[in-house]
Amino acid sequence: MTAETVESRIEPGLEEQIAELGRQARTAAQELAISSTEQRNRALREAAAALRAGTAAILSANSQDLDQARNRGTTGAFLDRLALDEGRIEAMAKGLEDIAALPDPLGRTLAAWEQPSGLEIERRSVPLGVIGIIYESRPNVTADAGGLCLKSGNAAILRGGSESHHTSGVILDCLREGLLAADLPESALQRPPTSDRAAVGHLLRLNSCIDLIVPRGGRSLIERVSEESRIPVLAHLEGVNHCYLHQAADPEKALHVVMNAKMRRTGVCGAAETLLVDRAVAEELLPPILKALRDSGCELRGDDAVRRLDSSVAPATDTDWDTEYLDAILSVRLVEGLEQALAHIARHGSGHTECIVTEDAQAADSFLARVDAAIVMQNTSTQFADGGEFGMGAEIGIATGKLHARGPVGADQLTSYKYLVRSNGAIRP
Template sequence: MTAEHTIHTMARAARAALPVLAAAPTETKASAIRHASARIRARSAELLAANAQDISEGEEKGLTAALIDRLALDESRLEGLAKGLETVAALPDPVGEEIRHWTVENGLAFTRVRVPLGVIGIIYESRPGVTADAAALCLMSGNACLLRGGSEAAHSNKVLLDCMREGLLHAGLPEAAVQMVPAGDRTLVGAMLAAHGLIDIIVPRGGKGLVARVQRDARVPVLAHLDGINHLYIDAHADPEKAVAIAVNAKLRRPAVCGATETILLDEALAPETARAVLAALADAGCELRADEKARSLEPRAKAATPEDFDTEWLDKTASVATVSGITGAIAHVQAHSSGHTDAIVTEDESAAKAFLAAIDSAIVMHNASTQFADGGEFGFGAEIGIATGRLHARGPVALEGLTTYKTVVRGNGQVRP
């Protein structure tokens, strides 16, 4: 069986499930997700054993520390995953929501209504939690999904897929609503990208190479972000304690996630003791600093930055540091180097915060908060299917609303157009 035949067969089965999903009552979909959440808890020992096998094999293959971190599950992460599904199940159902209603002069009544996108292909690496998150979000928004996880998480993904399918069976929904494309065969990814008319949208979640390939080769619309080159600007009017705490958390809580800060911007007017405290706290915590000359004068452990450092997504315990001239200099630096994912300002000056938040056109902009909050769960969405940084359709954490489009229903009373 060719890769094209495999994907087409799976996609047609998924499309056949769409009418059932679109018509499914909210409680039916929610019941399926809640049951899947319960199964994740009930099978936690099995999941952890499968994940341990994935990690062991990944270490033998030489996976980086960042990829191992994304791959790893523990009791806490599993409980977070289960709670995330419960949150998704409790969210308002977007399908059928009336976005807008209006009537024109001739009496025609228009209603704009949310509808599912259709069949969604999700291509991802390492993170087994995506299997459950993506399946739950697609299901609640009335979409079918084809999941293609990486071979490095194959054992974990299999158990999670079983949990999701147990939920579907429990609620009487078609199993074809959630399918797993076999890992290990790269031609299957190519077949997914070429399945125009069968797959409605592709969402890649993974490294730069994967996302770049998807964006380059896809004949299907893509919802994605390529890099997470995120900035944290510490303004001259920043609270010193907030500046230190936010900088350390934003960079080092989990350096490998796409919401991690990669560049620290220090206002040249910032009190030297505050700037020194921020840099020392990062260096003390094991962060390698690549800094400009002024920042190096405050922290002797910092190395000299190259121009390329400010366009690098480190995904590790490394941060670029630049000194900028006020809010204008900070905005200029971010606009020149940001990937449009998440950028933040630390300041007690409301006018500076307002200027930064208005000028920076990233998918997520923050004031006095860690960029590590760039996550669907932290936004109250329960989970996310990915972070989108484009300007079409959805931006930021993509959850239920981002997995819908709309149609316009027109009601008349015999009107004909002159």
């Protein structure tokens, strides 16, 4: 059965269309929950093969999306997040294969014990059920999110941004080929049949069918979902990430970490947006870093102390310290030491990823223990904030809240558990 066949069964009327998607997903989730490990892994491997075979079709659809984006005046990092090439398609396929190679997150005995009453109790991992995923621009999220939901036995309704509508549709067709090859229900992975933003509102009210909403995008999307959803939300907030160069930082290491954290890909949520530097070593550390950033095309905005070291740095405003640029822009501030760096991060950070560059083990341990973020690093580029780099195969996003899951959301984080209780006819007195 093709994607067109599934969608053609839905009666007109957007709200009813979304409700029907939810009903189909709920039925599919019940089947996925009892599917075998090999079935789900086969579906992932077959989907990876379909992505490779469909490279030309994916690139053609992506070209259409890119042309429309350029016609709307879109430039810079947004186009980079939207654009695919053969390398990125291969990375998506490899990501699905990596997910297939992971241990099955379902059916694990998380704990087991016996009570004096004769109860034998087991806590076992199970799928969440149906997950609604709402995301912007990056079409690779379709493959990552769909693959992780499949691995963890969850059905998914994938609502990508209108800017990647054509590309995401072709990628979803490849995932569905994998489902069919493994004799799993095609309705396990669906998307609304329209790019109309009203579809998001209908999804957020479908608490009778959807168990969790995962939004991945900018602040406006996260705020809308958090305000409107009748369903629990696992939020992926913006990444206002900091690199802090401590007074014991190795100069060469600091240069390489900062350059990679900012400039490897400026449009990803793990990119560094603010550089903090201890005043005591700023004259030594900062000039070569600022030069390298500028030579790479990065716009620099700094406080007065930074501008006294380099007058070509533009003045930073109060807004800069709270901005996720997702572009070749970096705000720079001098601090008096670890305590002031921690205070700045506590005030302006988004709880995503924070890094200290230092050879002082005590300072590093204090930073890692005291910074309240999903990911805290030492001497490591913030661009490693990625489920694939963490060995998860892929990720749906970086969860910046503290309930259910935090940090990269992989297959394990898309499970819950239930208690299995057995006895030999125990009754409670």
